[in-house]
Amino acid sequence: LNQAGSTRHYEICRKAIEKYASTPVIGYLLRNKDLVIPERHLGLKTTSEGGELETFIQNLATRIESTIDIDRILEIARNAPPLPEKPLPCLFPETPACPVTRIAVAKDEAFSFYYQANLDMLSDWGAELCYFSPVHDTCLPPDIGGIYIGGGFPEIMAAELSANQPMKDTLTKAAADGMPIYAECGGLMYLSEAIEDFDSTKYLMLGLLPGISVMQKKLHRLGYTRAAVQNDNILSAKGTELRGHIFHWSKLPSPQTKPAYTLLEPAEFVGQNEGFIVGGSTNVLASYLHLHFGTNPDLAKNFIRISKDFCTI
Structure with missing residues (x-):
C-alpha cells in the first residue's frame, strides 16, 4: 500500500x-x-x-x-499459475537477424526519449544502431542508410544545437540526398526552422520543416494516442492505424499539406492533422507522436527496408 x-x-x-x-x-x-x-x-x-x-x-x-x-x-x-495463452504478434524474430543496414540514432543531452522496444526491434530485425550526438559530433556515423532522432530536451540545448553548424549541414545534406530520416517530438523541433525558448530567444535549427517550434508557458498536449496514417511515408502506408503517446510543451503549426497522420484519440485531439512528410523523395517523417513499434512490428521492418534500399541506390 x-x-x-x-x-x-x-x-x-x-x-x-x-x-x-x-x-x-x-x-x-x-x-x-x-x-x-x-x-x-x-x-x-x-x-x-x-x-x-x-x-x-x-x-x-x-x-x-x-x-x-x-x-x-x-x-x-x-x-502463480501460468498465464492463459493468447496469440500475440511476433515482435521479435526467434533469432536476431544479421545486420543488413546501419541506422544512426541521436542520443545525448538533447535527445534521449526513446521507447527501448523500438531500438530493440530495429536491432533484432536487422539494423545496426550507430549512436551519435547532434550536440557534440560534427558528422554522422559512416555507411548509414537511415537516421532516427527521438525526443528529449532540444530547447535546453538549443544554443549548442544551433551553433553546431557542421552537424546541421551534414543532416541537411542527408535529407537532400534522399536518406530516410524519422524524427519524433524533440527531433521534430530540431528539424524545424528554429526553436524559440521560454525566454523568447530564437535559435536556428535545420529548416527542413516549415515554422518555428515555440515553447509554451504550460503543457500543450498530453495523452496516449491512436492515429490513422493519412499519406504513405517511410514507416507506414496510408490507412494504417498506429499507437503511441504525445507529450510536449512546444507548439509548431500543423502541416497544411500532406500531413502524416490524423489523430483518433484522445477525444480532445480527434481530427487533428499531425506530422510532416517532406523531402524530394518524401524521405523525411517528423511528428510530435512518439510511436511504439511494438503495436505494429512493420514500423521497424519498413524503416530497415527503406534504409537498406537507400544504401543500394
Missing part, C-alpha cells in the same frame, strides 16, 4: 483488504513529502542525468526493504 499515514493506518487497511478482498497485502510505503521523483518542465528527469535520481532510487530501495516483504512477493510470483 502506498502513502500510508502510519503503521496503524496500514494495519487497518491491510486487515480490511485481506478480509473482504481475500488478497494478501505484503507491505507498505509511508507518506513522505521528501520521497518525490525529480522532475522538470517536461516531466521526469532521465536516468542519463544521474545524481538526484540515483539518490532518490537508493532512498526508495531502503524504504522498500524495511516495510515490504520482498521474499513474499517472490514466493507469490513463483507459485
